[in-house]
Amino acid sequence: MRAAEEAMKDKTASIDYAQAQAELAQAVAQLAAIKKLRKHN
Secondary structure (H helix, E strand, O other): OHHHHHHHHHHHHHHHHHHHHHHHHHHHHHHHHHHHHHHHO
16 A cells, blocks of 8 residues: 555656656757747747
């Protein structure tokens, strides 16, 4: 039972990490797009 609880905690943490990573990637992509737009103007 204890091991299952620990596994659940780990799974939640890795999901949070994946979510944060996805948001970071999105922010980086947005910055790159903004830089491209600025170069064209």
